[in-house]
Amino acid sequence: MTITKAINSLAVLTVGILVLAACDDGGTIPEPPIRAIKPFYVSELAGGQVRNFNGTVAASGTSTLSFSIGGTIKSITVNAGDRVTNGQALATLDEAPYKLDVDAARSQLNAAKATLATQKTELKRQKDLYDRGWVAKVVYDQALLSFESSKEDLNYKQSKLSSAERDLTNTTLKAPYDGIIANRTAEPFAEISAGNPLFEINAKGALEVIISVPNTIVSRFTIGQPVKINSDQIARCGCQGRITEIGSVATAANAVTVKATLENPPANLIPGVSMNVFVALSDTENIDGYLLPLNAIAASTGEGTGYVFIFDEGSGSVKRVEIRGRAGRDNMVQVIEGVKAGDIVAAAGVSFLRDGQKVKLMGQLPK
Incomplete structure (x- = not known):
């Protein structure tokens, strides 16, 4: 008996058993449990020279946050590890001294307005007298000079009030963008000066992997x-990622720092995690497909063809995809058509899967 006939007979027997079970249970076939699959992440190129480097995840957008003014810290509302949104209040200073500054500046502005109004009236009176020839020009010039001086003083007092109001607003420190608080260095009631760091914030989703590359091959990046x-x-x-920065100075170990920005990293990936980075050197030619484990591929009728099951994170199901390949190395198959970098392929038990079947990755809850 051929393998194909054996598989067909087994399928018929399985369907018969399910039908009998349905009859005994009032005609209702229970939902099968969601199968957990072992994932294989398509990444290793089949041809050319591919180097594997150990790297560490870091935030590509990192800022140190501090108050632009000094004072006593009144409150801090976040801790290291907290997720924050753009404009969210992170900490406040005691605003009482700055409110007094605003009140004083406003009083000075009101006094300057009153002085300007008086000088304006006086200038008008002196001009009328000068036009009639009843006062000397020097008297009129003095009134004009006093009026212009009052205008300048008013502008200065207006600027002073604006500065005091800005300082009062700056008693609240806000997040400049969505992100995660990576570090906190201050506590409430502490006295701080302008510019003293309080937090380090990592931008949301902006992650990169930092690797060290021997200076003998960095020119091929x-x-x-x-x-x-x-x-x-x-x-x-x-x-997947792309190299975004290549250092120009070697360290004591004759290694150069190279950074690669991640494209669409998973939400649970955080700075500090160790990663494997696979790089095809720039002078590599004839890169032809990707390496997949033999257990991930089910045979098909055509020569050099087969199929795999690719996991779709959006639907939580697998899709049956035909592939074309040839012999690889180390129990791996060189797949030249049907998969791409970043695909998640079922690495075992493919004979028990079907197109569109709901699955979950091992160790993960189903969607």
């Missing part, structure tokens, strides 16, 4: 070069 990134510590982390 290029800005914008795609890389494949994954981690055994983070589920669903078969990521």
Whole structure:
């Protein structure tokens, strides 16, 4: 009996058993449990020279936050690790001294307005007298000079009030963008000076991986070069990235720092996690497909063809995709058509899967 006939007979027997079970249970077939699949993240190129580097995740957008004025810290509303949104209040200073400054500046402005009104009236009176020839020109000039001086004083007092109001507004420190508080260095009731750091904030979603590359091969790296990134510590982390920065100075270990920005990283990936970064060197030619484990591929009728099940995170299901490939190495198959970097492929038990079947990744709750 051929393998195909054996599989068909097994399928018929399975359907018969399910029908009998349905009859015994009042005609209702229970929903099968959601199968957990072992994921394989497509990343390793099949051809050319691919180097694997150990890297560490870091936030590509990091800012140190501080008050632009000094004073006593009144409150701090966030801790390290908290997620914050753009404009959210993070800490406040005691605003009482700054309210007094605003009140004083406003009083000075009102006094300047009154002085200007008086000088304006006096200038008009002196002009009328001068036009009639009853006062000397020097008297009129003095009145004009006093009026112009009052105008300048009014502008200065207006600026002083604006500055005092700005300082009062700055007693509240706000998040400049959506992100995560990476570090907090102050406590309430402490006296601080302008510019003293209070927080370090990492921009939301902006992550990069930092690797050290031997200076003998760093010339084969290029800005914008795609890389494949994954981690055994983070589920669903078969990521893609691009090199965005190449250092120009070697460290004591003759290594150069290279940074790669992640594209659409998973939400549970945070700075500090170790990653594997696969880089195809820039002079590599004839890169042809990707390496997949033999267990992830089910045979098809055509020569050199088969199919895999690709996991779709949006629907929580697998899609049956035909692939074309040839022999690889180390129990791996060189797939030249049907998959792309970043795909999540079922790495085992493919004979028990069907197109559109709901599944979950091992260690994860189903959607």
